Amino acid sequence: MPEEERVAKLNYGIIGCGMMGQEHLRNIALLPDAAVVAIFEPDAGMRALSAEAVPSAKLVDSIEEVLAVDEVNCLLIASPNYLHLEQLEKIAAIRPLPVLVEKPLFTDPADAPRLAALRAAYPAPIWVAMEYRYMPPVARMIAEAAEATGGIRMLTIREHRFPFLEKVGDWNRFNRNTGGTLVEKCCHFFDLMRHILKSDPVRVMASGGQSVNHLDEVYGGQKSDIWDNAYVIVDFASGARAMLELCMFAEGARYQEEISAVGPKGKIECLVPGPGRFWPEHLGEPPVSQVIVSPRDPKGPHMVEIPVDPQLLEAGDHNGSTFYQHQRFQKAALGEQPVEVALDDGWWAVAMGLAAQRSAETGEVVNLPTEW
Numbered sequence: 001m002p003e004e005e006r007v008a009k010l011n012y013g014i015i016g017c018g019m020m021g022q023e024h025l026r027n028i029a030l031l032p033d034a035a036v037v038a039i040f041e042p043d044a045g046m047r048a049l050s051a052e053a054v055p056s057a058k059l060v061d062s063i064e065e066v067l068a069v070d071e072v073n074c075l076l077i078a079s080p081n082y083l084h085l086e087q088l089e090k091i092a093a094i095r096p097l098p099v100l101v102e103k104p105l106f107t108d109p110a111d112a113p114r115l116a117a118l119r120a121a122y123p124a125p126i127w128v129a130m131e132y133r134y135m136p137p138v139a140r141m142i143a144e145a146a147e148a149t150g151g152i153r154m155l156t157i158r159e160h161r162f163p164f165l166e167k168v169g170d171w172n173r174f175n176r177n178t179g180g181t182l183v184e185k186c187c188h189f190f191d192l193m194r195h196i197l198k199s200d201p202v203r204v205m206a207s208g209g210q211s212v213n214h215l216d217e218v219y220g221g222q223k224s225d226i227w228d229n230a231y232v233i234v235d236f237a238s239g240a241r242a243m244l245e246l247c248m249f250a251e252g253a254r255y256q257e258e259i260s261a262v263g264p265k266g267k268i269e270c271l272v273p274g275p276g277r278f279w280p281e282h283l284g285e286p287p288v289s290q291v292i293v294s295p296r297d298p299k300g301p302h303m304v305e306i307p308v309d310p311q312l313l314e315a316g317d318h319n320g321s322t323f324y325q326h327q328r329f330q331k332a333a334l335g336e337q338p339v340e341v342a343l344d345d346g347w348w349a350v351a352m353g354l355a356a357q358r359s360a361e362t363g364e365v366v367n368l369p370t371e372w
């Protein structure tokens, strides 16, 4: 961006401000040179909570009204999954500002051409929110992985966590709104796989379904169809393999994410606890993240704890990552660094999730396209 057009401060317009939108509000409040100036949130309860969090923000009734607020110079989309793409298209048509859009970028495989059109024409940065990359223990593991493993050949991501929380209007109880659990929840992990392995996937095999959670839940006469467990195996172009194990009825576990990478030299692991607010008080302090390096020769696992700033833990459920992601998004919005999680990355993460859903449904291996 030329010097004369640079803005000293980012003024966010927020589109959708429920649970995650409010985590963003709390994190933006911790950033220097950033403010939230306009919020579009249709639900009365969430609007009231948003107003309480940022009393100075203007509450408006549409995307058009957010874009009409002159001071707004960047946007955050944190609405339900199935709205992200159409909202990006609307913004593109009216006032294409830098946008941080929550994952998943889209939910329907037929939407790929619309995304390609957006990629070709959007004149400002679009950053897809993939918080897991920015969790301090995950970032540390990624930084050390090449040296610790001698080149990753196997990568395993296990998430054992609590069931899906309740959302406004129960939108997350149906695959048609979320893209399916392997898109909604697991696009994060597919993004991590590509990011860590620095390679694109070629094929996916999966088994998954709804085994324990939401089985008796009915909304508007329709039974919830959202899956709660899966195994997914992914082959990468580089020859590396990755596996995801998801279980959403395992909130009793000490750690929520357990990521391991192994290569000819050794193994590196990272253990990440779930949100501290869910850790029972009578058990004392919540667990602290760990990174463990285990060389093959000489043997001797070495563990370091990676504590996260308590203020950042307090501001959200994602181990401080929402804050670190905004720091980098801000720089990208100001033209000071490239976008790190671009539309391409957002597309791949969803394409992998959709392929995994299809593989589990059909019992067949699903090949991924080489481009879109």
Ligand SMILES: NC(=O)c1ccc[n+]([C@@H]2O[C@H](COP(=O)([O-])OP(=O)(O)OC[C@H]3O[C@@H](n4cnc5c(N)ncnc54)[C@H](O)[C@@H]3O)[C@@H](O)[C@H]2O)c1
Pocket: 015, 016, 017, 018, 019, 020, 021, 040, 041, 042, 043, 046, 078, 079, 080, 081, 083, 102, 103, 104, 129, 130, 131, 167, 168, 169, 184, 318
């Ligand atoms: N990156 C992460 O780790 C992470 C974590 C949680 C949620 N998310 C994503 O954030 C998004 C929001 O999820 P949530 O958990 O906050 O759900 P939520 O239901 O709490 O919030 C969504 C909000 O969007 C509002 N909304 C509905 N229709 C809208 C419209 N047309 N325009 C604008 N807003 C509208 C709803 O009223 C609601 O308040 C989802 O895409 C979800 O996948 C990401």
